[in-house]
Amino acid sequence: MTAIAFPAPDAGILGRRDLILAGLARLVAPECLITSDDERRAFETDAFTAYRRMPLAVVLPRTTAEVAAVLAYCHAEGVPVVPRGAGTSLCGGAIPQEDAVVIGVSKMNRILEIDYANRLVRVEAGVTNLAVTNAVSAEGFFYAPDPSSQLACTIAGNIAMNSGGAHCLKYGVTTNNILGVTLVTIDGSVIEIGGPALDAPGYDLLGLVCGSEGQLGIITEATIRILRAAEGARPVLFGFETSEQAGAAVAAIIAAGIVPVAMEFMDKPAIEICEAFAKAGYPLDVEALLIIEVEGSESEMEATLARIVTIARAHGVKVVKESKSAMETAAIWKGRKSAFGATGRIADYICMDGTIPTGQLPLVLRRIDEIVKAKGLRVANVFHAGDGNLHPLILYNINDPDEARKAEEAGNEILTLCVEVGGCLTGEHGVGIEKRDLMRRQFTDIDLAQQQRIRAAFDPGWLMNPAKVFPLDRRAA
Amino acid sequence: MMATDTHPESEEAVAAAVRVAFEAGEPLRIIGGGTRAALGRPVQAARRLILDRLAGITLHEPAEMVIAAKAGTPLAAIEAALDAKGQMLAFEPADFRALFGSQGTPSIGAIAAGNISGPRRIWGGAARDSLIGLRFVNGRGEIVKSGGRVMKNVTGLDLVKLQAGAWGTLGILTEVTFKVVPKPETIATLALDGLDDPAAQAAMSAALASPFEITGAAHLAAGLAGETARTLLRIEGFGFSVDYRAGELARLLAPHGRLERLDNAAGRALWAAIRDGLPLAEPREAALWRLSLKPSEAAAAVAAIRARRDARAYYDWGGGLVWLATAADGDAGAGVIRAAARAAHGHATLIRAPEPVRAAVSVFEPGPAPVAAITARIRAAVDPAGLLNPGLMHAGA
Structure with a gap:
């Protein structure tokens, strides 16, 4: 694929590479600086693998002070910086460029403080999402945002992308679960935003940093909220003969005053792919599957489920299958959370992430099918039904340039459709390079200019993750 | 003008x-x-x-x-x-x-x-x-x-x-x-009576660390909502679930005291008052502050302020928010209050004070x-x- 452009590398920076490497070598230990071709290759892309660029160098600092020193150096030298968590971005948010230094936070992965009395954890931001939950689960607590990549993805990356997950219908996304960050800006300033109190003074800089995709600075530490887990949780499978029925059931559940902790939708191709991989016991004779999870004590779950089943029956549910054991529960979620990986076993795919008003679901599913079929491709749909966050997976062959181009075109048409029906380009994966050039579909030039002026309050020289989020022709000179 | x-x-x-x-x-x-x-x-x-x-x-x-x-x-x-x-x-x-x-x-x-x-x-x-x-x-x-x-x-x-x-x-x-x-179909307000500030803090922390989905946790010292101090907790949801969780919470908090379920109307009135700052609305000439703090350090912050000047206070957000009234003369206590808030990892906002005070003192912390x-x-x-x-x-x- 060649549709997404990269800025032409700065020849002056490329020409000074040896000098720049020497400068970086003065700031960090040798094992924290990666310069060889072989080792740099591991950093040339992220989970948006269709695009790759070899970075100038990779630095993996061990402290906030080292991050500050490296940033101040890059600032002084006018060298672009691409921040990196675990490299699990699905939108190319961590894909470098040839004249940029990648700064990865993976060596800063300690949990600094666990405070159950105030229900918070302070971490170095390179810690993985799941490691936080694992550190507090023995006491019955968890960290709520649970992106499918939670085994690998870092808290720094979660904050940069404002990550969501399957359970945010009840618990919110990253911005709702963060109390404070240490942010290092391009000039090397270390800024403490928020902390253990619920509110920080002044403007909500924390809210601005969440989802800023590495354009405002590098997050080195974070104070995050932990929650006490419910007494129990149980997912139930509801199979429908049409996706319209499934969509109507979701609306009726919400109308009845029930907000389940998760409501996940899969269409037939997605059910088949995930069942083949996870053996989760998904019904194969239905067109649409809802995974609805309820929480609470045994009696609370039973009573809530009884209400949901009644509603589902009124909407023609064909199969209702309750998890009977922890093993079954794990398998049900494994199937859903491995949807992307399982799809990757049968074909290359690009994963869309638009959000739509849930009332538009039947129309949008029909149009997605038409758009993809018109390109001669296949699609599998998984999405967060309660909040309208879609994940159509467009299947194609990455080695066939024509198919690759068609897949990208179909993806762009689907995202444009999401905006047209009142939704947005990305619900939880971010803009990155992937959706950068579609931003004008959702925003006016005035909207974008305002965002860019605020971005410039942190990075006036446009050095932080410079080819992301905004259309390239809107970049500052 | x-x-x-x-x-x-x-x-x-x-x-x-x-x-x-x-x-x-x-x-x-x-x-x-x-x-x-x-x-x-x-x-x-x-x-x-x-x-x-x-x-x-x-x-x-x-x-x-x-x-x-x-x-x-x-x-x-x-x-x-x-x-x-x-x-x-x-x-x-x-x-x-x-x-x-x-x-x-x-x-x-x-x-x-x-x-x-x-x-x-x-x-x-x-x-x-x-x-x-x-x-x-x-x-x-x-x-x-x-x-x-x-x-x-x-x-x-x-x-x-x-x-x-x-x-x-x-x-x-x-x-x-x-x-x-x-x-919510049902809202239950549960009260523990007679706790001092640190004890109330501990009880609220225990409740908030439970799986019973507490939607309100406040503490009013004696004189602010009756003759005795009152620590209030709120649970919401479907009736069957609220009843169950209220019972479990009472068991969990037994070491802190006896948890009493208040009459619905009384409970709603209390939460509305806590929400709107009513316990400290009078006297009107007093300055009113809101302190956003690390919850476990809120009681100590209030004690530190009281050691330096007269103040009345109550706690919301499990201690994470303190409403505090004090005399509006001078800096309305800004120096003392902000030092205590900083020590408790938080900050203070001056909500109400005469105009000259608001012109002279930082209302919002910079x-x-x-x-x-x-x-x-x-x-x-x-x-x-x-x-x-x-x-x-x-x-x-």
């Missing part, structure tokens, strides 16, 4: 008024319902932009749990529309009319601009957490949108959160969109120097001429 008032009836009219002000270099005071006009530093502006005629619900989709309205829409109209569909705002917005003795009606735009959240914040999040989209007019008179009507949206920089708590200094909100939640520097640059990026509510949050800005 007699101000000239403008009541724009459309977003375009707001933008036009700002463009005129921009050309003339004339600052503007932005007013929603005017019920909190006495909160913040005094604004020197000859022109007031009053948004009361920019009103009306523009979108309400109960099945999508979302409502949007023009900024001047009365909060009461929003709440009535939601109530008719069995829904509510998740963050329990406060009404400060009794505190300020003000007239008028709180507007939804000002609720968003002030990030005004009540006791339910500990479970349902702050106003900013429910705010998913908005439109605003910046200091150049341009109409800008951010966010939208869907609850999961990470497209572009999140200017929605930035506007919540900016008190109109980063733009004039013209339309706001909130996600909403189902109204934050550490690097934050203050970024703050000034953001302000300039949105309102380069400094026309919108100048000085309301910080002197000279």
